[in-house]
Amino acid sequence: MTFSGAVPGPDGQPLDQIRLTGVTATGHHGVLAHERAEGQVFRADVVLHLDTRAAARGDDLAATVSYADVAEDVHDVLAGRPADLVETVAERIAAAALAYPAVHAVDVRVHKPQAPIAVPFDDVEVAIRRDRVRTPVVPAEAPAGEPEQAAQVEPEAPTAPEQAEADSHEPAAERAPVTAVPAPPAPPAPPVTGVPAFDPEPLGVVPAPPEEPEPVRDPLDVAPDEPVEVVIALGANLGEAQATLRQAVTDIDRIAGLQVMEVSPLARTAAVGGPEQPDFLNAVLLARTTLSPREVLHACQRVEEQHGRVREERWGPRTLDVDIVQYGTLVATADDLELPHPRARERAFVLVPWAEVAPDAVLHGLGGGPVAQLAATAPDRSGIRWLALDWLADPQDTVAPAPPAPPAPGTGPVPSSAPLPERPTSGAHAVPPQTVPPQQPVPPQAVPPQQALPPQAAVPPQQAPAQPVHEPIPPAPDSPFAPRPEQYAPATDRAYAAPSDTAPSDTAYLPPTDRAFAPPSYHPPHADDRDR
Ligand SMILES: Nc1ncnc2c1ncn2[C@@H]1O[C@H](COP(=O)(O)OP(=O)(O)OP(=O)(O)O)[C@@H](O)[C@H]1O
């Protein structure tokens, strides 16, 4: 720990130092509502500048400062009354240290390694030095439960009603920086698990008479006021996998309170983990929802069940897997639901299709970061065999026909001798890998980015029984769904393209995303008459 050097004592000589590092607590400091609600790890390092000679001479604890006491003080500040700023937390710690008369000066560093920063980073810290001249700008926080020290309360300490308002987190939410994804409203209570509750009483203030306790609300059960973006991953490797995934998109879009906004290309991916099993087909949906996270989970589990999902073994083959990758910016852990999905950050079969449909997407939480970057380093990235663009519009041709006589959903894996379809070698979309050389991007005008699915193709089967999606729909002229040889073009300069020496010979990838052609965005129709 490097501070800015020794502090001179009254005799002009450098003072001694007691260094305390890595005091850690879960705190609820931050300007964002979810930081207030869920809490995160804060760490502090403290250097006390003092003259230790008298204590050493008499071997007398009373003549020095007990580091154990200071550690508790620091911990109390970290875990205590929420502040918007790390700077404020650092001042409070400095004030606590200088409350010991022997301390001439104090250096404080407060670390916030899980700060909501949208790019990969190790840590963020605030470092301050305070002494008897350059004093802390806040008074020492009084220990909880010592109301007789109320005189030490900060002048701006809130009254009980003000504190109640602060605890509602509304102001924090209002101050939150504009983000692409609205955070769900913060619940007024402690988080789910593993995060100790904070004492909402302002420290050192005589507590107001007890009011009705707020019911404890799990953030995973809080439905947002405004729609929140939810990222959903689909996977299947049993039965008619592509047809299942197409139907799942429709089923998920029909969940009341949830709208599918975008659908990624379909990825064929080598199975990761679990037993020997066929390749998966994977896709990612971007949706907006006013459901709580747990409601989304249950609705997705119902869709899994509708498709004959049985849970036999971990990471085993399945007719349909629906995972919630991320819900707004929420970071929460419970037995039944963890957000963001704890393994999403290392799964190319999630990250690659996600980055295709949302190139600037960011995975929140610990180990998160820009999705495209995570995709580039995901351990299974060489298992991404290909991506199909128009899989919603044209199931028969986008992927080769399913193996003959596949087992009924849930009855058994597609035998490895009859795996999921390979890159087509015949049919409208067939293209030998060499047809499009690696560096040959599609001219920008070939397919306008973000061109929406033609309305008739987007209509989910249940909404347009006259036009079942399983029947190929003739693409409109110039439609992104017109057969395009480049849809399986190699992507040798893609960040996540498999190294050529490890890629299977039939592997083909999308061309680089200068977005010369965007994956066709699927914009499901949301008829106003739908009961949402
Ligand atoms: N973000 C999440 N999305 C979906 N399920 C989750 C999530 N977090 C926790 N779960 C829980 O995980 C349980 C197991 O889910 P599932 O059987 O789909 O796991 P899996 O697909 O085999 O493995 P993985 O979780 O690694 O994808 C579910 O019952 C669900 O309660």
Ligand SMILES: Nc1nc2c(c(=O)[nH]1)N=C(CO)CN2
């Ligand atoms: N390629 C691939 N591998 C997996 C998948 C998946 O969807 N795709 N799902 C798993 C458990 O959710 C385990 N392994």
